[in-house]
Amino acid sequence: MKTRDRLRIAMQKSGRLTEPALDLLNRCGLSFRQSRDKLFCFGEGEPVDLLLVRDDDIPGLIAQGVCDLGIVGRNVLSEYQLTDGREAEPLAEWRPLGFGRCRLSIAVPQEMAYEEVGQLAGRRIATSYPGLLREWLRTNGVDAGVVTLAGSVEIAPRLGTADAICDLVQSGGTLVANHLREADVLLESEAVLAGPQTLPVDERGDMIELLLKRLDGVMQVRE
Ligand code: PRT
Ligand code: ZN
Numbered sequence: 001m002k003t004r005d006r007l008r009i010a011m012q013k014s015g016r017l018t019e020p021a022l023d024l025l026n027r028c029g030l031s032f033r034q035s036r037d038k039l040f041c042f043g044e045g046e047p048v049d050l051l052l053v054r055d056d057d058i059p060g061l062i063a064q065g066v067c068d069l070g071i072v073g074r075n076v077l078s079e080y081q082l083t084d085g086r087e088a089e090p091l092a093e094w095r096p097l098g099f100g101r102c103r104l105s106i107a108v109p110q111e112m113a114y115e116e117v118g119q120l121a122g123r124r125i126a127t128s129y130p131g132l133l134r135e136w137l138r139t140n141g142v143d144a145g146v147v148t149l150a151g152s153v154e155i156a157p158r159l160g161t162a163d164a165i166c167d168l169v170q171s172g173g174t175l176v177a178n179h180l181r182e183a184d185v186l187l188e189s190e191a192v193l194a195g196p197q198t199l200p201v202d203e204r205g206d207m208i209e210l211l212l213k214r215l216d217g218v219m220q221v222r223e
Contacts, residue, residue, distance in 0.1 A: 003200075006047040007207045010067040013038065013052035017191050020099040021071040025050075028214040048207060056080075062194060063088045068204055069211075071097065074189040075104050075129065075168060082131030093192045095215055098222065100191035102170040104129055107180040109157050112164070114183040120144045120164065126156035127166035129186075136186045154178040 011021045025032075030048050032041035041050035051067055058070040059080035074093065081090055106125070108114050117140045124145040127133045137144055147162045154174055156162040168189070169175060169182055193215070199205040 003202065005203055006043070006049055007069070007204045007211075008049050008051055008067045010051045010053055010058045010061050010070040010072075012055045012058075012071070015055060017055065017071060017073065017100050018052075021097075021191065024071075024097060024099075024215075024218065027218045028211060030211075046207070047203070048211070059085055059091060059194065062091055062196065068200065068208065069094070069193060069195045071191055072194055073100055073102075074192050075102070075132070075187060077192060077194050078187065079129050079131045082135055089197065091194050092197045094195050094212065095193040095219070097191040097193060098219065100189070102168045102189050103185050104132060104166065104187040104189060105169045105182045106164055106166050106184040106186065107154075107169070107175050108164045108183045110179050110181055117142055117184060123163040124161070125164045125166050126153050126162035128153055129166060132186055133166045154180065 009025070012018050030046055031044050032050050033044055035041055038052055041052065043049045051061065053061065055072055055076050058067075058072040059077050061067045062070050063085055077091065077093065085091070106120070113119065120137070121142050121144060124147050125133060126147040126149050128149060128151065130146050130148045133146055137146075147156065149156060153165045153167045155178060156165055157180065158178065164183070165180065166186065172182060175182060195208070199208050
């Protein structure tokens with residue numbers, strides 16, 4: 001495969017992480033010419049381009065070498081490492097980025113008693129994060145059923161397809177609206193800069209080092 005000389009960063013095309021990620025890259029001195037199909041954004045000035053994709057595709061694109069870096073939620077990165085990316089070389093979380101904060105939590109119906117994880121034994125838990133949930137259940141020695149759903153996880157208990165859920169929580173408003181309450185936290189998440197464990201030994205590697213330096217400067221100012 002012909003090696004690229006321009007750095008390529010994958011980020012979410014349209015969603016919660018899009019604006020803050022672009023804003024952060026701009027603060028790092030990067031600007032992009034918006035292309036018409038908006039999948040690929042050519043970088044002006046620095047040799048850094050953007051690939052705009054669904055957040056779930058970002059870890060795989062880095063693992064395949066299609067992109068050098070990605071801006072993605074820790075929840076998505078960790079889930080990938082435990083499922084589709086199990087066999088691949090683990091990716092590195094180069095920097096936490098301080099936005100997109102949320103937590104992956106167990107939530108149970110308001111009326112269900114919950115003091116400790118053992119009470120989930122024999123229950124069915126609906127989630128879009130089967131890898132992270134199974135890992136957490138295993139670590140805690142709890143045998144529970146995992147029901148994998150692509151979305152609308154919060155209505156599963158009302159539909160009778162699960163007894164509890166494992167989903168992302170930010171304000172907690174969605175849980176309240178669905179008569180659920182947060183019972184346990186599996187993972188504290190935020191957007192991270194992800195990449196391979198070892199940097200390429202070429203201009204792209206140099207550019208990544210420069211970018212990390214600028215990023216550290218920007219993050220320091222924000223603190
Ligand atoms: O299309 P694409 O696949 O790229 O987007 P997406 O719909 O999968 O992702 P998106 O834009 O919803 O979220 C992108 C990332 O933002 C997530 O992977 C998290 O890392 C982060 N993030 C931060 C959140 C939330 N906060 C959040 N609150 N992602 C989702 N939510 C949802 C949650 O799933 C639940 O339905 O919001 C609801 C809970 O919010 P509260 O405030 O009611 O608790
Ligand atoms: Zn997604």
